[in-house]
Amino acid sequence: MIKYLYIVKTQIIKSLTYEFNVYGNILMQTIIMITSAYFWKALYRNQSVVAGVDEQSMLTYIIISSALSVVMFTNVERRIEQSVIKGTVATDMMKPVNLFGVYLAEDIGSIIALIFQNMIPILLIGGIFIKIPKMADIRDLPLFIFSVLISFLINWLIAALFGMLSFTAVNIDALIQVKKHLLRLLSGSIIPIWFFPEIVANVLRALPFVYIYQLPISIYIGKGDRLEQIAQMKIQFLWLIVLFALFFAAQHRITRKVLVQGG
Amino acid sequence: MIEVKNLSKDYKLKHKEPGLKGAVKGLFKPGFETVHAVKDLSFEIGEGEIVGFIGPNGAGKSTTIKMMSGILTPDKGSVLINGEDITKHRKTVVRNIGVVFGQRTQLNWDLRLGESFELLKHIYQIKQDEYDKTLDELDAILGIKELLNKPVRQMSLGQRVKGDLVASMLHSPKVLFLDEPTIGLDVSSKYALRKFIKEINALRKTTVILTTHDLGDIQELCERIIIINHGEMMEDGNLSEIVDRIAPYKTLVVEFYDEEAPEIEKCEMTEHTGNIAKYKFMKNETTAAEIIAHLSKVKTIKDVSIEETGIDDIIRVAYTLM
Secondary structure, three states: HHOOOOOHHHHHHHHOOOOOHHHHHHHHHHHHHOOOOHHHHHHHOOOEOOOOEEHHHHHHHHHHHHHHHOOOOOOHHHHHHHHHOOHHHHHHOOOOOHHHHHHHHHHHHHHHHHHHHHHHHHHHHHHHHHHOOOOOOOHHHHHHHHHHHOOOOOOOHHHHHHHHHHHHOOOHHHHHHHHHHHHHHOOOOOOOOHHOOOHHHHHHHHHHHHHHHHHHHHHOOOOOOHHHHHHHHHHHHHHHHHHHHHHHHHHHHHHHOOOOOOO | EEEEEEEEEEEEEEEEOOHHHHHHOOOOOOEEEEEEEEEEEEEOOOOOOOOEEEEOOOOOOOHHHHHOOOOOOOEEEEEEEEEEEEEHHHHHHHEEEEEEOOOOOOOOOOEHHHHHHHHHEEEHOOHHHHHHHHHHHHHHOOOOHHHOOOEHHOOOOHHHHHHHHHHHHHOOOOEEEEEEEOOOOHHHHHHHHHHHHHHHHHHHOEEEEEOOOHHHHHHHHOOOOEEEEEEEEEEEEEHHHHHHHHEEEEEEEEOOOOOOOOOOOEEEEEEEEOEEEEEEOOOOOOOOHHHEEEHHHOOOOOEEEEOOOOOHHHOOOOHHHO
């Protein structure tokens, strides 16, 4: 365990070396926040409440969504792809560590660095230019944090499963992009799925994606009653178990298939 | 120490036809081609041995080393290190081995060398006093401490390889695998690397297995060589014995005062340019002294020298035999 903690620490040091990298994401998130703020303001002009959510809560929603995108950072798929293409998977394999434990520790390290480099600036920008994203009920904070942790794990497992494709497909650059944008759309991070047609929304509720963004943010803005939230968290937890089982099965098969390119 | 039994590995390569047409065809109907990278390899290596793996490019040397160090899983056969199967107990067995790839680094590009070492210290759970002792010891051979604060990305190849060597030895492994460690190094770095291998072998009884194309490495380091080609073992044995067997001859170079060179019994004139002639003879048939004695009876000799059959001749002969 200590060794993985040390990998987290090393990764924080590494992430802080390339400070400049992070400004792009702050800019992008600012643009997304500001444009969606105008979008929602225009939409709420004729109606004060949609699906039990008012304009102010919706503005909080988009700020928290942008802030959460920092926690949903994953590099594992690219990390696997690069280590397969460049053959560095060899140097990871010869150490007495679990390969995916290392990848998870690295991503956690990056996220800790990003919370300071990215999340705090995003919250500040959102707070100054849109509104202060206050939580609906502060007593929901433990539930919110718990839900974010599961979201993070679900998101990470999906990314890791995705990355494993590169052990067979080698180059998955385009797929990574598709996955990234599809996930943003299907997870309700930009438009909550309660705005979608009922059939589409129902399909999405059965998939794991809405439990990455929409569920924790809903808890944050206090949408729905406690019973409804708990019911959704059960599905979230179920997905975590399903994805973990898939991951575990795939991980065993994949290390046998390691193919080292070059030399 | 190391037992390799019936080791085999096949690669499936996607077979693509050239050109756009081939690329399109490959999308719908990919053809596969099986390459037997390693075929039924068996050998044993004892503690403290230095063994050189040689063979042409693509012979299966690196694949073998990767299977021996637990990076690749063999299709058939097994590798036992200290009696433990590496594919079954990877995490425990890798504590006993160190690996250096000349063509890629295990150091972290974004970190200082010292930070990379600290990370390894934690990964292998090395105790602080042990770590300090090992680092001092390795510093005495390679002079690594002056590099500890340098980011790896700013290092020269020679410095990086030194860093990699130290990194691979920090956890005091019993076996060290070196895959083309001297590739691209200058003379002094090569010298330092060879000195390092000899010293850790003498000091710690570390078993060293290296692949190389540098014949100097083999001549200086290895008593035993294993020659591999097309994934099969060609030769395995003592270096000088193999030299004697594959190339049991020497060449005598004689310089005369004029351009005429006489033919002599029991040896063959292989080259004759200007005043210089080369006589190739079998070591078991005659000696250089005998040939010189014969020659000096018929002509006046200005100068003589003997060309030993080098390891490069062996390799050339061995590779063409295959």
